[in-house]
Structure formats: C-alpha cells, structure tokens
Amino acid sequence: xxxxxxxxMEEYTTISRFVTSPFIPKFKAINIELLTSGSYLLEICVVxxxxxxxxxxxxxxxxxxxxxxILNSENIILNPAFQESITExxxxxxxxxxxxxxxxxxxxxxxxxxxxxxxxxxxxxIQAFWVKTSPSNSYEAWVKYKKQVDFVEKVYGNNFQEGxxxxxxxVYLQYGAPSNIVAREAxxxxxxxxxxTFNKIGVFSNKRFVFxxxxxxxxxxxxxxxxxxxxxKNNSWPQILSKRNTVNGNIxxxxxxxxxxxxxxxNEYFRQY
Numbered sequence: 001x002x003x004x005x006x007x008x009m010e011e012y013t014t015i016s017r018f019v020t021s022p023f024i025p026k027f028k029a030i031n032i033e034l035l036t037s038g039s040y041l042l043e044i045c046v047v048x049x050x051x052x053x054x055x056x057x058x059x060x061x062x063x064x065x066x067x068x069x070i071l072n073s074e075n076i077i078l079n080p081a082f083q084e085s086i087t088e089x090x091x092x093x094x095x096x097x098x099x100x101x102x103x104x105x106x107x108x109x110x111x112x113x114x115x116x117x118x119x120x121x122x123x124x125x126i127q128a129f130w131v132k133t134s135p136s137n138s139y140e141a142w143v144k145y146k147k148q149v150d151f152v153e154k155v156y157g158n159n160f161q162e163g164x165x166x167x168x169x170x171v172y173l174q175y176g177a178p179s180n181i182v183a184r185e186a187x188x189x190x191x192x193x194x195x196x197t198f199n200k201i202g203v204f205s206n207k208r209f210v211f212x213x214x215x216x217x218x219x220x221x222x223x224x225x226x227x228x229x230x231x232x233k234n235n236s237w238p239q240i241l242s243k244r245n246t247v248n249g250n251i252x253x254x255x256x257x258x259x260x261x262x263x264x265x266x267n268e269y270f271r272q273y
Contacts, residue, residue: 035063062230076124081139091122097149097164100173158218167223175201189245
C-alpha cells in the first residue's frame with residue numbers, strides 16, 4: 001500500500017492458503033524491482049475462509065528506485081488556463097518548485113528539462129506532471145499547489161534560497177501545513193528553533209520536525225531531526241541545539257553532557273506531543 005494516498009498495490013498483493021496447524025514459520029519473496037520510489041506499507045493479514053481478518057501487522061518502508069520515470073510531455077497540448085497561470089519570467093521557477101513533491105527519477109526529468117532552456121517544453125512538463133499526478137482535476141491541483149509555493153516563498157524564502165528550496169518550505173509542500181508550531185527565536189542557551197507537529201501524515205500519527213538556525217541570520221532554518229520515516233533522524237539533536245553551552249559527548253551517548261540549561265525548553269516541547 002502506498003502510505004501517502006492509501007492506494008493498494010494490487011500487482012504486489014498475494015494470497016496463500018494454509019491448513020490449520022501449530023505455528024510454522026512461512027517465508028515468501030516479493031519482487032519489487034519495478035516498484036517506483038516512494039513510501040509504502042507492507043501489510044500482512046491472517047484471514048479465515050470468509051476473509052474475516054483475524055490478525056494483522058504492517059511495516060513501513062521507503063523505496064528508492066532510480067528507474068527512469070517516463071513522463072511524455074511532447075504530445076501535450078497546452079491548456080490556456082495553465083499558460084495564463086504562469087508568467088513568462090517564472091516558468092523555470094515553478095518547474096523547479098515541483099521538486100519537493102517529486103520522486104528521484106522525476107527530479108532527474110525536471111533537471112533535464114530545465115537544462116534545455118526551452119520554455120515551451122518547461123510549460124508542457126508542468127502540465128504533464130499534473131495530468132499524471134491528478135488526472136481528474138489537474139488544473140485545480142496545480143493552482144492549489146501554486147498557492148502553497150507562493151506562500152512558502154513569502155514565509156520561508158531568504159537571500160540565497162527560494163522558499164521551496166528551504167527545509168521548512170520543502171516539508172510544508174511535501175506534507176502540508178503542520179498542526180502545531182512551537183517557535184523560539186531567542187533562547188538563553190539554544191539556537192533559534194521551531195518544532196513542527198503533524199497530527200497526521202498519511203497513515204502516520206504525531207510526527208515531529210525540529211528546525212534550527214545555527215547561523216542566526218537569513219531565516220535559514222535547517223532540519224535537525226524528525227521521527228518521520230524517510231526523514232533525517234538525529235538522536236543528538238538536543239546537544240546540537242544547545243551546542244554553545246554543551247560539552248561534546250561521546251559517540252555511544254551523544255547527549256551524555258547535555259545537562260539542563262536555564263531557559264532550554266526544546267526537549268519539553270518535543271516530548272509533549
């Protein structure tokens with residue numbers, strides 16, 4: 001199952017019948033060579049003859065497949081609405097803005113199209129992307145995403161990065177607006193930081209992201225830690241966040257010397273969700 005849109009991967013669904021007996025381990029191989037990059041759930045269910053579920057378990061995993069994604073934009077007839085929504089001087093910008101929600105193979109296609117410097121081809125690529133992503137309402141989906149891109153540009157863009165290039169902008173575009181944000185621009189012992197909490201991301205609940213700004217300028221917050229599958233996981237994030245007042249720990253226990261500092265509340269904010 002795709003963990004982002006809950007679509008069952010029928011081509012990878014198998015059913016095996018067993019005679020009732022004491023517990024016996026069973027092994028089965030599933031060929032995922034052609035499974036594209038993305039977030040998935042492997043779900044295993046035990047059912048009776050009436051297909052009633054008796055027990056089930058699931059495992060989340062990330063698939064990174066460098067297969068070339070085929071996106072046929074050559075035969076796309078440009079929709080006037082798509083053309084009017086993108087000004088001539090922002091075509092490359094909005095094509096690049098698709099990268100945060102694209103799979104690795106799709107990113108390669110985007111970069112390849114940008115290198116052609118052919119604006120007509122770039123327009124077709126944008127339209128083809130949304131026709132493939134949202135076949136039933138491609139234009140509406142594009143307009144909604146474009147508004148989000150404009151929003152992160154205004155809120156998270158800085159002197160050297162577009163909004164969608166920043167870590168906060170990328171997370172916002174990829175997962176949507178967080179349910180809660182704890183923002184601390186000033187702390188006696190910690191770098192400026194933000195803790196984003198998502199009540200729900202696909203099938204996952206209560207996922208958190210910690211961003212911090214060690215440079216203290218340009219609103220250039222970086223992702224420091226997250227408990228979301230596929231994202232940066234850094235168990236020593238409390239030590240790094242309060243690095244100015246913390247003696248380096250050891251490799252086995254990175255937070256060994258991360259004693260409580262006056263005004264340091266990030267750990268408390270992180271644990272309360």
